[in-house]
Amino acid sequence: MTYGIDFGTSNCAVARWQPDGSYVVPFDSANVSADWYGFGGEQVFPSVFGTSETTGEAMFGWRAKLLADERADAIKRLLNGHHYVTVGSRRYTSGHVATLMFRAIREGMRRAGAELDEAVVTVPAKATGQARFRTREAAHLAGIRTLSLINEPTAAAMAYVDLIRENGRFLVYDWGGGTVDATVLDYEDGVLIERAASGRTELGGVDIDAALRQAVRSRFKNHPSWTAHHARQFRLEVERAKIQLSTEEVVTILSPAGDEVVDLERTEFEHLVKDLVDGSMEPVIEVLSDLRLDPDTVDAVIMVGGSSRMPIARRTLTELLGQEPVAQELLDPMTAVGMGAAFAAAALRQDVDDTICVVTANALGTKVRDEHGASFSTIIPRNSPLPISDGRTYVPRRPLVSEVDVEVWEGDPDRALSDPFNQMLKKLRIPYPRPTPQADARFRLDFTYGEDGRVSVRAEIVKTGVVLFDDVIDVFEENEKQSDRAKEKEAIRAELEAVFGAVAASSAPTSTPPPTPAETSPVSSRRVPTRPVPRPPTYSPPSDVAPVVLVVDGSNVAWSGRDRAAGEKPSIAALSDALDALLATFPSAEIKVVVDANLRHQVEQSEKPLVENAVQSGRWLQPPAGTIGAGDALVLAIAEITEGRVVSNDSYREFQDAHPWLRSGHRMLGATLVGTHWIFLDRKPPAGTSAAQVVTKPAGAVAHALPAGWQDSGWKSQEALAGPRRRATEAFGPVSENYYMSPLDSK
Ligand SMILES: Nc1ncnc2c1ncn2[C@@H]1O[C@H](COP(=O)(O)OP(=O)(O)OP(=O)(O)O)[C@@H](O)[C@H]1O
Ligand SMILES: [Mg+2]
Known part of the structure; x- marks a missing residue:
């Protein structure tokens, strides 16, 4: 049988390929309690491992989410290294918990009558080599052979391809429990290629839940000191209310002590989470801007991930891109990744005619010193x-x-x-x-x-x-010696044997009697010294403090959305519209515009006088001619001196060391043209590097691995090689x- 596993931060989903398509296997649905039923969650297996304080019972999935006193969740975030989590009195490596999760999935499938011994497993597009390796190893130790690891957005696009079967360019927006990612992919005759991806690792459903908890709690009149049990119940109640608000206009939230209720309307909720939703759009803007793509060139917008089911997320993305995403009824946001993985497994096993091309997400290399x-x-x-x-x-x-x-x-x-x-x-x-x-x-x-x-x-x-x-x-x-590793693997194997005799019973429907403590002793009774559990970074919402000075990178904005490869020129008309819109959005701001010295040579002949007039009259600033790239430096110098904000879609990679404030999240506004409207959103450019290192990319070597046309259409835009970087290329060579x-x- 051919399976796909979406190993998610909050939920896992398993799908099976059958001759007529992918089907989700809802193997844990019997453990969903009545008040959680009906929101689509019964299709998935929460990525939670926990124990009961009283019985020491090990629990997974819905039972762990709803009943466990001590728990480890979001383990996927910790697979990028050798991290530890503590559950009850025990300390586990993240790989160990992931292994237990995979094994629990396998046992759940076995109870559903399916032998899950090989699968395509998905990982985030940005997952590091270590995270990929640890995911594969955890599956392997749990008895699941990984046919291939594929990226989540690629899997989501595959699920869509399986339905639609048309070549095209897709944008996948995946907003799950802990992260948001945007990926552009091209599909041509059975081959899906990721063009570019951008994401935030600290913005997801859990952040929405935290904002909502704070708001609801402040509305309870009685503030008794809640027990740990109350706090857990409240978390669940609030998350459920949030999910319900995606389909209902108003929900009633019960205080965990059961003595009060609060009514929450969807409009109120949307007001509360607006900034977070706007923040989730940043990767979309970045990925389009990195590829210099107009939203019009995207043939289908695929929304996946539980948080994308919020109507406000769908509305905002529709407005931003000027087109309706694929309907949820066609592609279920919670299971599309798993279904695409099953389709990929079928393609790899040649059960279907399609071929798939798995590509490396990151470069592999070695450290050299010259x-x-x-x-x-x-x-x-x-x-x-x-x-x-x-x-x-x-x-x-x-x-x-x-x-x-x-x-x-x-x-x-x-x-x-x-x-x-x-x-x-x-x-x-x-x-x-x-x-x-x-x-x-x-x-x-x-x-x-x-x-x-x-x-x-x-x-x-x-x-x-x-x-x-x-x-x-x-x-x-x-420092992880082979012998230590072998010992750890041995310990995990022994524990799997011991626990899963018990878990096979404990994850069964709730009516099954709990296992005896003796059966679960390997999880609950051994005491291991604990060390602090690393905390995931918290998301800070964009600041809405009114800016004093806005420094507009005029050349960058004039190029925004223009396709250089297709011979398009920067537009002064668009830049002027953007400046009007900026003034309308920030009426009290002082706006300074900087343009590169060569902009007047790049624009259409008819617009040349506009640039020259603006520069001569002093309305726009221009560094001296012949100083290619100095425009960027001037923009940043002004913004630094005035403590202003930079309006640009550039990442200023080579300037980030000198201006660390660029990445604070509050000092840059991205400018995007949506239809006829300019939108300005807080942005944090991806981390950069210095000039000399930028040119270490062996352009020739990349080209051979890329599909034809890739480079022309923006892999490394001309602008990215402009100025200091271009000079550096000449100086050091590839x-x-x-x-x-x-x-x-x-x-
Ligand atoms: N209908 C809904 N409306 C709003 N939020 C929802 C809805 N359904 C699920 N969620 C939220 O979506 C999140 C889980 O999404 P999902 O299962 O896609 O994440 P994941 O795949 O585990 O995460 P990641 O892809 O980041 O690893 C949770 O925060 C959950 O509360
Ligand atoms: Mg996901």
Whole structure:
């Protein structure tokens, strides 16, 4: 049988492929209590693991969500490293809890009469290599072979493709429990390619729940000190009320002590969450702006994730993009990802005619050091179709080489190596058979990335062909020794055996008698010293403080929505409209406009005098001619001095180190033309890097892995290479073969 698993932060969904399509298997629906029934939640399995204080019983899914006293949820957020969570008196690694979750899913499916032993599993588009690896390993330890790991938005688009079967460009907006992501994909004749993705990891349904709890609590007249049990009940009550408000105009919320009720209307609720909803639109704006795409070029807008079911989210996205998203009745936002994963599994197993192309979400490479310092040397570029194998040649820096330290890095070569997005997956100390002079020590480093997310490394001395290393990477942290890892795996296996005898019963419908404490003892009785559980970062809503000075990056706004690749020019008419709209939106603001010196040469002939007049009269500022890129610097300098806000869709990557305030979330406004209206929203540009590192992307190497036309239409826009960055390209050239790495002094 062919299955897909959406391993979500809040909910998991499992779908099965049958000859006539994907079907969700609602294997935990018997555990949904009556007051939660009917909102679509019965299709999914809450990603919650918990225990009962009194019996020590281990619980999963709906039982854990509704009944557990101690619990671990949102475990998926912690799979990007070796994190711990504490449940009851026990401390678990995040991978351990994920394994328990997968096993609980497998047991639930078994009770539903299905043997779930292999599946396509989904991960967030932005998941790091570690998160991918840990997800696959957790499934594997639970007895589920991962046919392939695919990105959630790709899976959602596949579910749509399975229904519609038409080529086109899709925008997937996925707003779930903890994160919001926007992804643009192109589908052509059976191949789906992710064009670009943007997201926020700290904005989801849980943040909406927190805002709502605060508002409702303040409206209760009695404020008794609630017990932990009351607080848990209140959380559930508020989340349920929120979900109900997606279909009803008013809900009644009962205080956990049962002595008061509060009525909440949808209009009131929408007022409360408006800022959060607006914040969820930022990735959409970013992804379109990164690709320089007009919303009109999107053929279908696919909304998935539970939070996207709120009418206000659908309305706002419709207004922003000027088109109605695909109807929920056609594609269920809670299960589309799982259904698409089942379709992908069918394609991989060749049960259907479609082929799917799984591509790498991040680049894989190694750390090199040359006279400019350490940088990311790409071996397998982002968006490479899997499976892929590629290599490059390196020369150790030491005159006599007895070993090299090879670091395997994953991430974005455009960002500084120290950027948190870039992660070292592994450091390997590879010995040479004998001390070798540098001239003979040149080695070729090959990485292989499998469809299932597995990474293998091979190192070979070029001159002699001696293989120095050839193995699969299955241990990540430097200090995580193979033997420790083996021990941990063994412990997990033993515990799975012990717990799931019990869980098989405990996750059964609520009428099943609870297991005896002895059966669950491995979960509840062992005491392990606890350490603090890392807290996820909290979302700070955009500030609505009236700006004093707005510094408009005129060139950027004039280019907004214009397709350079298609030969379009920047529009001064559009810029003027944007300035009018800005003044109407912020009537008390002082607006300063900066344009690049070459803007007047780029615009249509008829608009040239408009630019020249505005500059000559001093209404618009322009840095001296010949200083390409100085416009950006001037914009930022003015904004810094005046403590103003920058109006632009640029990320100013190479300026972020000098102006860290750019990423505070309150100092930039994005400008987007929606139909005939300009909209300005707070934005936080993605983290950037310095000029020299930007050019380490080997443009040629990326091109071979990308579909035709990709680069022309905005992979790396011309503007991104303008000014200082273009000069840097000339100065350093692209990353070459045969450049040096410093294995021993790179520590
Ligand atoms: N009808 C609804 N209206 C509003 N919110 C809803 C609705 N249904 C579910 N939600 C909310 O959606 C969130 C869960 O969404 P979903 O199951 O898509 O997340 P997830 O896939 O687990 O998360 P992620 O994709 O971030 O890993 C919860 O916060 C839940 O309260
Ligand atoms: Mg999801």
